[in-house]
Amino acid sequence: MDINELIQKLEGEFEDIPKGALTPSTKITDIQGWGSMHALIVIALMDAEYGITVKGDELRSVQSIQDLFDLAKKKQAAL
Amino acid sequence: MSAYIKAISYYLPDNVLTNEELSRLFPEYTPEEIFRRTGIKERHFSSPDEIPSDAAVIAAEKFFKEHPACKKEDIDFLIFCTEMVDRRGPATACILQNRIGLPVTAGAIDIPMGCSGFVYGLLVAQSLVNSGAAKNVLFLTGDAATKVIHPADHELRMIFGDAMAATLISNNDSGSIGGFVFGTDGSGAQNLIVEGCCGAEKPTREWLDKYADAGGMAYGKLSMNGTEILNFTLKRVPPMVKQLLEKEKLALEDIDLFIFHQASGFMLEVLRRKMKIPKEKFFTNMEYIGNTVAATIPLALYDALKAGLIKKGSKVMIAGFGIGYSWGATVLTF
Numbered sequence: 001m002d003i004n005e006l007i008q009k010l011e012g013e014f015e016d017i018p019k020g021a022l023t024p025s026t027k028i029t030d031i032q033g034w035g036s037m038h039a040l041i042v043i044a045l046m047d048a049e050y051g052i053t054v055k056g057d058e059l060r061s062v063q064s065i066q067d068l069f070d071l072a073k074k075k076q077a078a079l
Numbered sequence: 080m081s082a083y084i085k086a087i088s089y090y091l092p093d094n095v096l097t098n099e100e101l102s103r104l105f106p107e108y109t110p111e112e113i114f115r116r117t118g119i120k121e122r123h124f125s126s127p128d129e130i131p132s133d134a135a136v137i138a139a140e141k142f143f144k145e146h147p148a149c150k151k152e153d154i155d156f157l158i159f160c161t162e163m164v165d166r167r168g169p170a171t172a173c174i175l176q177n178r179i180g181l182p183v184t185a186g187a188i189d190i191p192m193g194c195s196g197f198v199y200g201l202l203v204a205q206s207l208v209n210s211g212a213a214k215n216v217l218f219l220t221g222d223a224a225t226k227v228i229h230p231a232d233h234e235l236r237m238i239f240g241d242a243m244a245a246t247l248i249s250n251n252d253s254g255s256i257g258g259f260v261f262g263t264d265g266s267g268a269q270n271l272i273v274e275g276c277c278g279a280e281k282p283t284r285e286w287l288d289k290y291a292d293a294g295g296m297a298y299g300k301l302s303m304n305g306t307e308i309l310n311f312t313l314k315r316v317p318p319m320v321k322q323l324l325e326k327e328k329l330a331l332e333d334i335d336l337f338i339f340h341q342a343s344g345f346m347l348e349v350l351r352r353k354m355k356i357p358k359e360k361f362f363t364n365m366e367y368i369g370n371t372v373a374a375t376i377p378l379a380l381y382d383a384l385k386a387g388l389i390k391k392g393s394k395v396m397i398a399g400f401g402i403g404y405s406w407g408a409t410v411l412t413f
Contacts, residue, residue: 015115036234037116037345040309044349047313056306 001050001076003069009049010065013041024066042068050076082208083254084201084411086149087381088142089244089374090134090221091123096236105233113237118344122240122369124225127294131161132171132178134243135219139179142217142245149215149247151180156213157187158204160196160220160373162273162402163227163298164189175219186213194340194401196220196373197244198261198408201397204248205256216248221374227273227301230293235301238343240369244377253391254413260323261407262315270307271402273299308401312346315406316398317354323396323408334360334410335393336383340400341365341375362388372402380411389413 007022016033031038039059046054052075062068098110098120114120125134143151157179159172172187181187186207190200197220204216221243228235248256275286276299290296316339324331337356339347341363351361364382371378376397383389391413398408 036305039306040345043306043309044313044345047310048349048353053310053314055310056304059306 001069001073003066006069006072007065009045010042013045014038022065024064024069026065027063028065028068046072051079052076080250080252081255082205082248083251083256084380084413085215085247085249085251086142086146087244087246087377087384088138088145089242089378089381090138090141091240091242091368092125092129092134094124094126096122096124096240101233101237104236108233108237116343116345117237117369118347118363119237119365119367119369121367122225122238123242125223125241129223130165130226131163131221131223131243132159132165132175134221134223134241135159135161135171135175135245136178138219138221138243138245139175139217142247146247152182153215154181154217154247155185156204156207156216157181157185158190158200158216158218159187160190160192160200160218161222162191162193162196162372163223164191179217181217192405193222193372193403194342194375195261195399195403195405195407197246197340197376198259198397198399199405200373201246201248201256201409202259202261202407205259208248208250214250218246218248220244220246220377222372224301224370224372226298227276227296229290229296229300232301234305235303238370239301240371242368242371242374242378244374244381246377254411257410257412258323258326259407259409260319260326262319262405264311264315264404267307267311267404270304270311270404271302273301275299309346309349311404312342312350312400313353315404316350316400319398319400319406319408320354320396323398323410327410329394329410331356333394334396336388336395337361337398338376338379338383338395339398341368341370341379342401343370373399
């Protein structure tokens with residue numbers, strides 16, 4: 001699991017943002033147009049790409065993309 | 080001889096809520112964005128004085144007109160599936176027997192289920208026919224979710240619409256309704272729920288005053304935790320499909336068409352991708368209808384039949400899932 005790969009996948013899913021807009025320190029709620037739909041997209045992506053379940057309140061407690069990556073890694077290790 | 084779906088009709092109320100209108104009400108969303116989020120362009124909604132039983136009478140009349148070979152006098156069982164029944168008593172199905180003009184020798188029951196309701200009702204209808212208890216089961220399925228959505232709740236208003244379907248389950252030698260798989264997890268009840276109504280939460284003066292601007296929300300108020308509903312769906316639907324294929328000794332490729340509860344365009348696409356179902360075998364028809372709760376599957380079956388996508392011998396997997404949590408699936412052979 002690689003954070004750059006996660007960033008690429010997120011940029012692929014969010015249609016409104018240009019490539020290279022996201023970095024590990026980007027706050028997810030600062031992503032252009034962030035809203036309830038984006039939360040669903042992230043949850044679906046985590047399930048499809050990493051086989052993990054991220055709950056809504058876990059996602060709400062995540063600040064940056066780095067935090068999201070750390071959460072995903074932790075969950076994957078626990079599988 | 081085995082139970083099969085003989086014919087379907089459906090009714091949509093005339094009132095239409097477009098994405099343009101939603102965008103006027105909620106200017107932070109453009110019509111295009113609403114379509115991209117939901118896969119829906121229009122939803123139909125019932126007039127304030129029209130409740131699901133009224134829609135059921137219209138759908139039944141439409142059914143007998145559209146399928147003249149099916150006669151009211153041959154109906155020996157009526158099932159009405161909705162979460163918005165007329166009263167605590169009598170069962171709305173009893174009132175409908177009289178309003179539609181069905182024989183007094185017919186049995187009549189309500190099944191108050193939502194997104195999985197069509198599958199559960201079909202299971203009951205199949206059991207009635209295969210046991211010999213009934214020959215012709217009229218199954219009316221639908222809801223009026225728009226009546227329990229707060230006018231300011233843009234997420235729910237973008238998704239839900241009202242509809243009613245009429246399906247006849249009879250006996251024959253060719254088509255069939257296959258085996259069923261199903262499940263229930265009431266621990267998720269809070270994540271999709273109608274609050275402020277019925278026995279558990281009796282409507283109070285405070286409630287009616289709080290929602291006075293929205294007409295009092297006297298039917299109750301629907302609330303949804305979208306992220307948890309998505310997680311529930313991802314967790315339960317793919318294993319259900321796998322379990323059903325194993326039970327019916329079929330491979331994914333043996334299914335000619337998949338018709339899932341039309342929850343939202345996004346959710347259906349996530350499920351389709353997860354299960355690797357080819358796009359051309361995955362039917363959706365919610366663009367001009369929306370999510371009509373218990374009515375989505377028969378509406379989609381009707382539209383797929385009309386479009387010629389279901390032929391004699393076609394195997395169609397139907398799957399319902401949602402409020403409860405409740406889920407169920409079967410394979411229909413036409």
